[in-house]
Amino acid sequence: MKTNVVPLRIDKITLDRIDEMVESDLFKSRNEAINAIIKNGIKSYDVWSKIISISKSYDNSYDAKVSFQLDHALDKFLMDRDRF
Numbered sequence: 001m002k003t004n005v006v007p008l009r010i011d012k013i014t015l016d017r018i019d020e021m022v023e024s025d026l027f028k029s030r031n032e033a034i035n036a037i038i039k040n041g042i043k044s045y046d047v048w049s050k051i052i053s054i055s056k057s058y059d060n061s062y063d064a065k066v067s068f069q070l071d072h073a074l075d076k077f078l079m080d081r082d083r084f
Helices: 012-023 030-056 060-080
Strands: none
Touching: 012 030
């Protein structure tokens, strides 16, 4: 797989955590650690992207119909019990 060099600025706390992972032999280098972290983030993005896509295609009119039916049922329930 072809790779690209990307200049990157990382705050000290994040870099310290990456260095901890490298020093504990979880990764061979900062590059390997950062690459793994980014790939994990992309997987997370894929999940959120699917959720966003589904929510955009959601038919809100269904909510209004259900809400109206529930309101009507509650009114009837209360009227039947002389509470309304």
